Structure formats: C-alpha cells, structure tokens
Amino acid sequence: MTGTVGIVGVGNMGGGMAARLLACGWRVQACDLVEAKVQALVRQGARAAASPQEAAQGADALIVCVVDAAQSRAVLFGPEGAAAALERGRAVLLCPTIAPQDVEALASGLAERGLAAIDAPMSGGPARARDGSMSLMVACDDAVYAANRALLEALSGKVFRIGTRVGDGARTKLVNNLLAAINLAGAAEAMALAERLGLDLARTLDVIEQSSGQSWIGSDRMRRAIAGDYAPRAHVTLLQKDTGLALQAARAAGFQASLGPVAHEAFNRAVAAGDAELDDAALLRLFRRP
Known part of the structure; x- marks a missing residue:
C-alpha cells in the first residue's frame, strides 16, 4: 500500500526519508527553504511544494522534519501552515528532536483541528534514512498507528512502538x-x-x-x-x-x-x-x- 506524503524539511534526514519513500513507490510532495534540496528530490520523482500548506494538500500524511519546536509550530500553524490544508483524520509525523512538552503542545493543536499526531523521532543518520534502516521511536494512539503502519514501515525497518502517550517518543x-x-x-x-x-x-x-x-x-x-x-x-x-x-x-x-x-x-x-x-x-x- 502506498499513497501521497508531504514532507517539510528535506535536509540530511528528511531528504533521506523522501528518497526512501520515492524508491518504495510513494508520491512525495517536498518543501524546504533550500530550493536545491527540493530540486534534488524532484529529479527523483518528487513534486516541489512552495509552502508547508502546499506540501499538505491532498496528502495522506505529513512528515515534519525540521530542526526545533519553533520551526515545527511555524510549519504547522504559521501563515502558510500545513495543518489548515490537511483533511480531518490525517496524521502528522513529528520527527524533530524536541522537548516532550513541545510534542504534547503540537499534538494538542493538531487535535483541535481534527488531526492526529504521531510522535516519531528518528535516529541513525542520512544513509540509514535513505535505505530504511534508521530507527523510529513511535508513540501515538493505537488506531492512528494502525492506519499509518504502511508508511512507518516503509520509512524504517526498525520501528519501535514506544506506547500510546504522545511525548514518550521524544x-x-x-x-x-x-x-x-x-x-x-x-x-x-x-x-x-x-x-x-x-x-x-x-x-x-x-x-x-x-x-x-x-x-x-x-x-x-x-x-x-x-x-x-x-x-x-x-x-x-x-x-x-x-x-x-x-x-x-x-x-x-x-x-x-x-x-x-x-x-x-x-x-x-x-x-x-x-x-x-x-x-x-x-x-x-x-x-x-x-
């Protein structure tokens, strides 16, 4: 099973994840402040998105792979934020390494909009992100996990199910x-x-x-x-x-x-x-x- 995934932040790790999904047959909508990083993925089959909102349009899930909590908030809830473009019931994978309370706050903001948060920090480096052997530490509701399992397993052969409490992945x-x-x-x-x-x-x-x-x-x-x-x-x-x-x-x-x-x-x-x-x-x- 494949689908369409928006990815905001396609640097070392996000770019590796995007390349992995493209290789597995997923459609990727890539967004980054550095245009060259997006274009490198376009050459592999991705579609360029000019904003987080555009990356989220029509996506089955959104991956946020930026540096910190402030960037994550801007990506999701800023003037061109992705949360406004996602269909209700869709999931957002929160992959940055941020404080647990920031993950919880982002999850709460998403829930208010009818969206699900998957607390999913990653580890292993760009090469492992690209070949699917990185680790994902996943905490989310069981039903959300089941609905997005194909995506998680496409991203990583080492998905660690931490639990249902968002923040425990962080x-x-x-x-x-x-x-x-x-x-x-x-x-x-x-x-x-x-x-x-x-x-x-x-x-x-x-x-x-x-x-x-x-x-x-x-x-x-x-x-x-x-x-x-x-x-x-x-x-x-x-x-x-x-x-x-x-x-x-x-x-x-x-x-x-x-x-x-x-x-x-x-x-x-x-x-x-x-x-x-x-x-x-x-x-x-x-x-x-x-």
Whole structure:
C-alpha cells in the first residue's frame, strides 16, 4: 500500500526519508527553504511544494522534519501552515528532536483541528534514512498507528512502538541522544589521547571497534574525523541542542545527571570554538587543542 506524503524539511534526514519513500513507490510532495534540496528530490520523482500548506494538500500524511519546536509550530500553524490544508483524520509525523512538552503542545493543536499526531523521532543518520534502516521511536494512539503502519514501515525497518502517550517518543529520543553525546565525547577524548601518546589513530580505532570501548557513534564519527572529513551530516549544534533538552527533562524529573552536563559542555565549547556548522565528528578537534 502506498499513497501521497508531504514532507517539510528535506535536509540530511528528511531528504533521506523522501528518497526512501520515492524508491518504495510513494508520491512525495517536498518543501524546504533550500530550493536545491527540493530540486534534488524532484529529479527523483518528487513534486516541489512552495509552502508547508502546499506540501499538505491532498496528502495522506505529513512528515515534519525540521530542526526545533519553533520551526515545527511555524510549519504547522504559521501563515502558510500545513495543518489548515490537511483533511480531518490525517496524521502528522513529528520527527524533530524536541522537548516532550513541545510534542504534547503540537499534538494538542493538531487535535483541535481534527488531526492526529504521531510522535516519531528518528535516529541513525542520512544513509540509514535513505535505505530504511534508521530507527523510529513511535508513540501515538493505537488506531492512528494502525492506519499509518504502511508508511512507518516503509520509512524504517526498525520501528519501535514506544506506547500510546504522545511525548514518550521524544523522551526516548532524548535518553538515546544523551548517551550518544556521552559516547561521542568519550570517543573524541580517547582518540585525542591516543594521538598524544604517539599511537596510530586508525589502528587504535581498529582495536577499539573489536574491544570493550566500541560504540557505533564513536566508530562512525571518529573514522570521519581521522580522515579530516567534517562535512556536516549532523551539525555540532544538534547534539548541543539535544543534550540541553535531555538535561532539561532530567531536571523536570528530579534526576541529577553527572556525565550528561560534561558532554553538553563539550558541545558548547565546540560551538564557541567556531565548529558549530561542522559535522559533530569535529569534536575531535576540540580535544586536540592544547
């Protein structure tokens, strides 16, 4: 079963998701502030949409894949917002990593318009979005899940059904991303130490990948960093944002985090050092500095 999907935000992850759907036979209406990103998908068969509202017209579902809660609100409820164009009963997949209370507020606004929210943050990077192997952490009403299951399974072979409480997908993603940030900061520091000790970094990473220090994000990012490849797949600012949101959620729950603030500060320092728009593999540059 296929249909028509609007996607607002076709950058690294959204573009990968759009390409995946097109390859699976779905019709995609793509919208982004960067026209070149839309045109790249048009060449693959997508239809260009000039606004979120246009992306939503006639769509069976809408995917919001922007950066933060403010952008999500604008996409849905702004002057050219998508919510006004969606038919009642349609679903909106909320894929950005945002605070649980923001997901809940967006879901409430959609419900007032007769629309359903699917709390569906994603993880895995652009390549995995493109081949359908990324993770989706899904929280929504059971009936909404059943109605949109074909779309969810087309997007990902790793759909994790978190539950029915909208916001729990966001909570799960923040927990994941806090650990990812801690792992990445640790990997960057360890590789900087290896370099200071006079070790060959590629060979050291070979050992780590087959030993107890291995982590997926450490291997993925440090391979790129060793090669000097800092082209942004996930900007430094994303994990800076996400760790801040995770720590905010921790405080709200009365949980005193210890390692999370250290990782968050490492990303703050990388941004302050001018690496904000680089791939987060650039964290190695931070630990290499005297």
